[in-house]
Amino acid sequence: MKEKKVLMVRVVLILVCLAIFVTCFWAMNQTYDPLARYPYATEENRETILQHLDSEDIEYIISNQIRPEEFLEFIDEPGFDVRYCRLYTIAKQTQDESNAYIVNFVNRYRSHFSMSTLETLLQHYSYLDLTTFYENELASHENLALISDPSSPLIVLNDSTSVYKYVPDHLTSIQGVSLKEEAAQAFQNMEEAYRSMIGQDQSLSLEKGYIPYDQIFTEYTSWNALNAQYCDEVFLPAGQNEFQLGYTVALTGYNDWVRQCLEKETIYRQNQYDEILETYDETMIQKITWLEDNAYRYGFVIRYPQGKEEQTGQLYNPFVLRYVGQENAKTMRESDRVMEEMKLEELE
Template sequence: MEKKTLAYRLSLIALCFVVAVICLKRMNETYDPLARYPYADASNREKILNNLNEKEIDYMITQQLRPEEYMEFIGLPDFSIYNTLYYTQAKDTQNTSDEYIVNFVNKYRSRFSLDSLKMYLTNYSYADLTSFFENEQVMHQNMQLVQDPRYMYLVLNQNRSVYHYVPDDLYSQNGVLVKKEAAASLKNMFDDFNKTFEGQWLSVEEGYLNYEQVVTKYLQAQDVFGDDVDEYMLPGGSNEQQLGYTVAFEGHSKWNEAVAKEKCYIDHYYGIVEEELDENEREKIEWIRNNAWRYGFTVRYPQGKEAVTAHYYQPYLVRYVGREQAKRMYENNLTMEEMDFGKEQSNG
């Protein structure tokens, strides 16, 4: 009797096991991985299931990604559901082919956040970004691309670049290009100087320079300053004359050539160069130093601040910052490097 009971129990267990296996198999066959995804419908279900595995579907559901955010990309060979928000951010900011966007994001995903991608594509082309990542950052590993080169108070240095950025609202003033907001102030500055000094003229030598112009000028400067060239000017991408707010008055090149000849920038003694200037030029330098702030300009690299600016004294080179900031800088003897303009500068 006991043997029959045991056999019966074992048979029952075996039967239950078989039934359980069949049930699990049937459940797996009928399991719907999109059951928890409210956006699946007849128009997208098959495409989602054909292109995403279970882990990717789970990520899509967890992140609440909507079909409109990825359906136009999902069929591409290199599509990754994990980069969906970057694809849509890129396309919304600067539209190009879906395939190009997928390849670009996949390759350079580690170079930007979602927010910085939008800033980059607002100010630079895909081609410029690719060139910068592949060339500039390879040659200069510490070089960072500035996210917002439009920022009025941007300070550049050897490790920060605006690459091929071209500012908008450039305005021709007295033969050079400057940002429109600086143009009227520059004209007032010319007019007042010319009224104050009868027979003398305050004129401009340089304004905005594009990347290629800076590269050419930098190479020429290397012949003059050698290894010290960066104390005179920075190379393409890192030069503030690409921003449109910097103006070099007539006499700038002559001053630089004299400083290079006498090597004044090494010990910061400029007296010998000033002695070579005529009285009119000395008056001009003094007037610029004491009055540029009234028109919203500051002497960009003033005397006595070489250790702060990393540039030697350049009395003819001014930068537009607006009258309020220029006044504060003048009264407190501050350079742009020492100012707090109320916005984070390190947005590389």
């Protein structure tokens, strides 16, 4: 009998303790502050944060030390995701648009950029251009990589890279074509040197400089009609063509060279260019030779030299020069390498 009483007392004590625990837990839960560990909560923003963010979101802003000013501006927008708030902020600060537009843009295309590349992209491309590139260009060329910073004179374009509709800044006019200022000045210096060495009645006449996307598209269509199979070996499509960068020039003779390359089957099959060179007079051959020997002194390289077709993916063209700066041009000449063979750390 005594043992039963002891057992009953124990059961009652357990039930009382359990009731006390449940009551305390309920009371604590009623007074628990989800933002207690968030040092940036204020009376002004507390209600808004609790209204829009669930417990996982709150834990995210706490663990990542995200300040209210990084997300409150966008918190009311449909589709807002606190995990992308810093991307929203970067986009807004770099290229202003409505908050709704930015949230939708980031949410839709976030797999194509990171926090480190988004700012650079928006410094060089519009939202519209990025949208059409992601929607249209990648649909037909899924392995095509958009260059985030196309302003560098060391950018290499080919069939797997693109600057889409990028338009370089700081362009200046020289001989009726546009070039980046530093490239134009270097070309002017080179032409003056050429005249002083060869003769004042001689010149390095430019046929092409910077070419905008739409014009390259038109030219590519024309060359493609002449020889669709090998067109990409002499003139790359819009977005992938280095004439869009403002650092590439083509001297007089370029169009004729491209046309002959596309018309003569032995050229693109055997890389034999004598048939074309034989059509030029002594003055033109002298110019080609001078450029091969001296262009590097002024920061230019023959962009598609003979013997490097496999590396560049392009046929030899003595009339295409690319400005890379004097030190880089010297390094490439001394090592007999083209841009595709250079490591970034070797270039200045």
